[in-house]
Amino acid sequence: MTTTNKSAIILCSGGLDSTTVMAMAKNEGYSLYSLSFRYGQRHETELRQARKVSDLFKVEKQMIIDLDFAKIGGSALTDKTDIPKNRNLEEASKEIPATYVPARNTVFLSYALAWAEVLEISDIFIGVNAVDYSGYPDCRPEYIRAFEAMARLATRAGVEGRKIKIRVPLIQMTKAEIIKKGISLGIDYSITHSCYDPSAEGMACGNCDSCRLRLKGFREAGLADPAGYSD
Amino acid sequence: MTTTNKSAIILCSGGLDSTTVMAMAKNEGYSLYSLSFRYGQRHETELRQARKVSDLFKVEKQMIIDLDFAKIGGSALTDKTDIPKNRNLEEASKEIPATYVPARNTVFLSYALAWAEVLEISDIFIGVNAVDYSGYPDCRPEYIRAFEAMARLATRAGVEGRKIKIRVPLIQMTKAEIIKKGISLGIDYSITHSCYDPSAEGMACGNCDSCRLRLKGFREAGLADPAGYSD
Numbered sequence: 001m002t003t004t005n006k007s008a009i010i011l012c013s014g015g016l017d018s019t020t021v022m023a024m025a026k027n028e029g030y031s032l033y034s035l036s037f038r039y040g041q042r043h044e045t046e047l048r049q050a051r052k053v054s055d056l057f058k059v060e061k062q063m064i065i066d067l068d069f070a071k072i073g074g075s076a077l078t079d080k081t082d083i084p085k086n087r088n089l090e091e092a093s094k095e096i097p098a099t100y101v102p103a104r105n106t107v108f109l110s111y112a113l114a115w116a117e118v119l120e121i122s123d124i125f126i127g128v129n130a131v132d133y134s135g136y137p138d139c140r141p142e143y144i145r146a147f148e149a150m151a152r153l154a155t156r157a158g159v160e161g162r163k164i165k166i167r168v169p170l171i172q173m174t175k176a177e178i179i180k181k182g183i184s185l186g187i188d189y190s191i192t193h194s195c196y197d198p199s200a201e202g203m204a205c206g207n208c209d210s211c212r213l214r215l216k217g218f219r220e221a222g223l224a225d226p227a228g229y230s231d
Numbered sequence: 232m233t234t235t236n237k238s239a240i241i242l243c244s245g246g247l248d249s250t251t252v253m254a255m256a257k258n259e260g261y262s263l264y265s266l267s268f269r270y271g272q273r274h275e276t277e278l279r280q281a282r283k284v285s286d287l288f289k290v291e292k293q294m295i296i297d298l299d300f301a302k303i304g305g306s307a308l309t310d311k312t313d314i315p316k317n318r319n320l321e322e323a324s325k326e327i328p329a330t331y332v333p334a335r336n337t338v339f340l341s342y343a344l345a346w347a348e349v350l351e352i353s354d355i356f357i358g359v360n361a362v363d364y365s366g367y368p369d370c371r372p373e374y375i376r377a378f379e380a381m382a383r384l385a386t387r388a389g390v391e392g393r394k395i396k397i398r399v400p401l402i403q404m405t406k407a408e409i410i411k412k413g414i415s416l417g418i419d420y421s422i423t424h425s426c427y428d429p430s431a432e433g434m435a436c437g438n439c440d441s442c443r444l445r446l447k448g449f450r451e452a453g454l455a456d457p458a459g460y461s462d
Contacts, residue, residue, distance in 0.1 A: 068297045072346050102348030103341055106385045110334055110341040115303050117333030138385045146381035153374040154337045 007031040007060070008123040008167070009112050014049025015194045016214055017127030017170055020182040022057050024169050025125050027185055032059040033119060035112055039067035039101075045202040049193040056191065065111050069101065085197075085207040105138035106147065109166065113151050116164065122157065125167045131174050144168050175217025183223070190226035203230040238262040238291070239354040239398070240343050245280025246425045247445055248358030248401055251413040253288050255400050256356050258416055263290040264350060266343055270298035270332075276433040280424040287422065296342055300332065316428075316438040336369035337378065340397065344382050347395065353388065356398045362405050375399050406448025414454070421457035434461040 008030040012018045025032060034054040038047055047064060054062040105128065112124045128139040137143065148166040152158040170178055182189065194214045195204035204211050206229040218225040239261040243249045256263060265285040269278055278295060285293040336359065343355045359370040368374065379397040383389040401409055413420065425445045426435035435442050437460040449456040 063302065065302065066297070066299045069345070071294065071296065072342070073349055100387065101345075102387070103345035103382075103385055106344060106381070107338070107341040110338040111303070113337060114300070114332075114334035118304055137387060137390045140384065143381070143384040146377070146384045150337070150374070150377035150381045153371065153377045154334055154369045156331070156333070156368060159368045 007033060007119065007121045008125055009033045009035055009116055009119070009121055010059075011108055011112060011124070011126045012036050012050045012054060012062075013127075014046050014051075014053050014192060015127070015210075016175075016182070016189060016192045016217075017129060017178060017194075019053050019187060019189075019192045020178050020185075021125050021127040021169060022053065023182055023185040023187050025123075025167075026057055030123065032057055033115070033121065034059040034062040035108075035115060036062070036064045037067050037108060037111070038064055039069040045193060045195075045198045048202065049191065052191050063115065067107065069104075069107075072102065085205070087209060087212070100136055103138070105136075105143075109147055109151075113155065113164065117155050117157060120157070120162075122162055123165050123167055125169070127170050128168050129170045129173065129175075129178070131172060139171075141168070141171055144171070174220070175213055176220035179217050179221045179223065183221075188226070190228075193227065199230050203228045205230055238264060238350065238352045239356055240264045240266055240347055240350070240352055241290075242339055242343060242355070242357045243267050243281045243285060243293075244358075245277050245282075245284050245423060246358070246441075247406075247413070247420060247423045247448075248360060248409060248425075250284050250418060250420075250423045251409050251416075252356050252358040252400060253284060254413055254416040254418050256354075256398075257288055261354065263288055264346070264352065265290040265293040266339075266346060267293070267295045268298050268339060268342070269295055270300040276424060276426075276429045279433065280422065283422050294346060298338065300335075300338075303333065316436070318440060318443070331367055334369070336367075336374075340378055340382075344386065344395065348386050348388060351388070351393075353393055354396050354398055356400070358401050359399050360401045360404065360406075360409070362403060370402075372399070372402055375402070405451070406444055407451035410448050410452045410454065414452075419457070421459075424458065430461050434459045436461055 006029055008025050010022050010025055010032055012022060012034040022032060036047060036050040116124055130140055144166050148164065151164040155164060157164055193204060194210045196208040196210045197205045204227050215225055237260055239256050241253045241256055241263055243253060243265040253263060267278060267281040347355055361371055375397050379395065382395040386395060388395055424435060425441045427439040427441045428436045435458050446456055
């Protein structure tokens with residue numbers, strides 16, 4: 001099961017951020033292991049995109065984990081609650097929104113850690129962002145450092161002196177900077193998807209926080225967003 | 232969804248340790264929310280016991296989460312690998328054994344954290360033990376403190392100034408002390424189960440590390456183990 005020294009697990013949602021992270025890790029010479037999650041009916045489009053992206057980057061392996069999250073509830077992304085639309089992004093970023101999935105990144109990273117133990121991989125990449133983010137507590141740099149410290153104590157890797165690293169190359173970048181970085185690495189963003197509430201055909205809504213952040217990013221980068229929008 | 236101030240989530244495997252923890256939390260006056268996991272065919276007996284224990288303690292709610300762990304592999308508890316039997320416990324405790332499930336407690340506690348966010352509960356109890364344990368890195372006190380530090384940054388609770396606490400009342404107790412404590416709280420240990428490799432009828436094997444630790448505990452407490460053993 002042991003991989004080469006230069007392997008990394010990439011948390012892959014098929015969205016703009018995680019696709020950029022995948023391109024960055026590839027560019028650093030890593031062999032890629034893509035990890036995605038199915039945790040609600042709203043995510044089938046996301047998983048289709050994640051598969052496309054993983055194929056494009058020729059990952060060594062793509063793993064899709066089923067998460068029993070809806071049972072726990074507490075989020076518009078897993079409940080039947082309406083997704084907030086057309087919000088002022090500056091106002092929105094001051095509170096924790098309805099789309100916050102409780103402890104989501106902690107659960108995601110815990111699975112990544114489990115897989116990293118089995119594959120003997122030290123590097124886990126996640127596309128969290130603390131600048132143009134939506135007010136989620138588990139996107140902050142101090143959270144990531146605390147997870148990393150915990151991960152080093154949680155694992156066989158830690159006991160044996162191998163240091164788990166949680167890599168967050170986007171954490172201090174604006175959405176426009178992320179887009180420019182991705183384009184410089186040759187990403188065709190028409191294959192990525194960021195919407196919280198896509199149509200049955202997989203078209204982005206254009207109005208949820210995630211779509212609005214993405215559109216603002218393209219605007220600020222002076223580029224047109226190649227994604228398909230419903231309106 | 233908000234619970235009373237004095238509520239706690241208890242990680243419940245139906246085993247000796249988590250049952251004792253549940254009795255201790257109940258004795259402290261907590262309303263109990265029991266959380267168990269299904270993550271391999273070997274655990275149906277464990278879940279039957281967890282249900283019995285949760286009923287006995289009249290928990291407010293019992294949650295059973297399906298974990299997609301077997302896909303990740305790397306453990307005799309989820310793979311087809313043989314469970315080690317009849318090992319010298321002192322020798323065994325010096326290495327990480329085949330029954331180690333990679334990052335298991337981290338995944339368990341992450342789900343507990345998610346549920347705690349939704350219920351607005353601050354106290355999570357887990358029956359980990361660093362004395363008579365089986366060499367798992369994620370049973371050490373320093374790991375638990377690191378998880379707690381991470382949890383406070385990961386959550387809405389933390390942002391709002393409510394401190395998540397990971398309670399590990401057994402962490403410095405010997406198995407014999409745990410058993411004596413449980414008996415003083417009125418636990419009938421015949422309902423608990425600790426075996427890694429029970430028979431189809433749910434009888435404990437008596438020879439895996441977990442059974443041997445348990446039997447040693449009863450012996451040192453000067454008591455007979457009321458659990459059913461196959462031989």
